[in-house]
Amino acid sequence: MIDGLNKAFESRVRLGIMAVLVVNDWVDHAVLKDLLAVTDGNLASHLAALDALKYVQVRKRFVGKRPNTSYKATPAGAKAFRAHLDAIDQLLNKDLRQ
Amino acid sequence: MIDQGPHHQDLAHIRGLMERSTRFLSLSGLSGMFAGVVALLGALVARERYEELILASGGIGLRGAGEGARYLESHVLTTAWDLVLLAALVLVLAVSGAAWFTWRRARRTGQGLWDPSARRLAWNLAIPLVSGGLFCLAMLWHGNVALVAPATLVFYGLALLNASKYTLDEIRWLGISEVVLGLLATAWVGAGLLFWALGFGVLHIVYGGLMWYRHESHGNDAP
Numbered sequence: 001m002i003d004g005l006n007k008a009f010e011s012r013v014r015l016g017i018m019a020v021l022v023v024n025d026w027v028d029h030a031v032l033k034d035l036l037a038v039t040d041g042n043l044a045s046h047l048a049a050l051d052a053l054k055y056v057q058v059r060k061r062f063v064g065k066r067p068n069t070s071y072k073a074t075p076a077g078a079k080a081f082r083a084h085l086d087a088i089d090q091l092l093n094k095d096l097r098q
Numbered sequence: 099m100i101d102q103g104p105h106h107q108d109l110a111h112i113r114g115l116m117e118r119s120t121r122f123l124s125l126s127g128l129s130g131m132f133a134g135v136v137a138l139l140g141a142l143v144a145r146e147r148y149e150e151l152i153l154a155s156g157g158i159g160l161r162g163a164g165e166g167a168r169y170l171e172s173h174v175l176t177t178a179w180d181l182v183l184l185a186a187l188v189l190v191l192a193v194s195g196a197a198w199f200t201w202r203r204a205r206r207t208g209q210g211l212w213d214p215s216a217r218r219l220a221w222n223l224a225i226p227l228v229s230g231g232l233f234c235l236a237m238l239w240h241g242n243v244a245l246v247a248p249a250t251l252v253f254y255g256l257a258l259l260n261a262s263k264y265t266l267d268e269i270r271w272l273g274i275s276e277v278v279l280g281l282l283a284t285a286w287v288g289a290g291l292l293f294w295a296l297g298f299g300v301l302h303i304v305y306g307g308l309m310w311y312r313h314e315s316h317g318n319d320a321p
Binding site: 012015016019020022023024027028031034035036085088089091092 | 105106108109111112113115116118119120210213214
């Protein structure tokens with residue numbers, strides 16, 4: 001394994017989730033599902049994994065009578081995601097220099 | 099040996115998502131061009147009445163007391179409110195046309211017309227724009243007609259500048275151009291209509307054309 005690459009972000013869906021969450025405030029489940037074009041189940045399992053790592057915050061509440069779930073990146077999650085991007089960046093640049 | 103391909107793709111994927119989730123990118127250049135044409139037509143209709151208005155406000159400047167001045171003053175206000183109505187009509191036409199072209203493009207690119215990025219764009223455009231609109235109405239209310247045209251351009255430009263963080267980059271430059279034009283217009287108060295036609299007509303057509311050429315022509319309208 002290469003230094004700096006985070007195993008938590010090996011899945012493309014998780015990369016996508018973090019990409020959306022670091023540049024936005026609370027994002028609704030439905031919006032996330034639309035942007036990433038994934039199924040509810042798939043999205044939910046990746047979000048649960050990120051939640052277990054404390055990389056995302058989950059907020060469940062009612063908007064009117066409908067339940068609404070939204071997510072936000074935690075500071076730790078944003079930091080880990082940025083470090084992962086830097087690692088990818090370095091990896092690509094190293095390859096260019098060779 | 100590590101395969102570099104997936105990492106390149108990951109970065110592109112991430113960049114795309116960051117853009118799409120924060121910016122409303124379906125704004126159509128045709129919207130701008132349509133609004134520009136409507137504005138130019140409105141300016142043509144307004145021209146005759148506007149000249150009348152300038153002459154009449156000159157009359158008030160003569161500080162004549164009595165019947166004549168009072169007639170002129172009421173005449174200025176009536177004409178001014180007529181122009182406000184005309185401007186409102188132009189605005190409604192331009193905005194609905196613009197919304198239609200953008201709706202068409204949003205459907206093609208698959209981005210919703212009223213997703214969070216669109217709402218953010220609308221909100222950030224509306225705050226300075228509505229403030230400016232109310233401010234200009236207040237100026238009319240106090241019979242201060244001279245700076246209305248420059249003020250509309252400046253406020254509109256600032257509204258675009260504010261909204262540009264949430265949409266295509268060209269909007270930022272359109273906003274800056276409108277502000278500069280509005281400030282220039284303060285030096286030629288009598289030529290307000292000309293500056294209006296330049297700002298709402300010509301600039302919209304130019305930037306709309308540019309946006310259309312860069313993002314929508316020759317099939318680079320990627321979903």
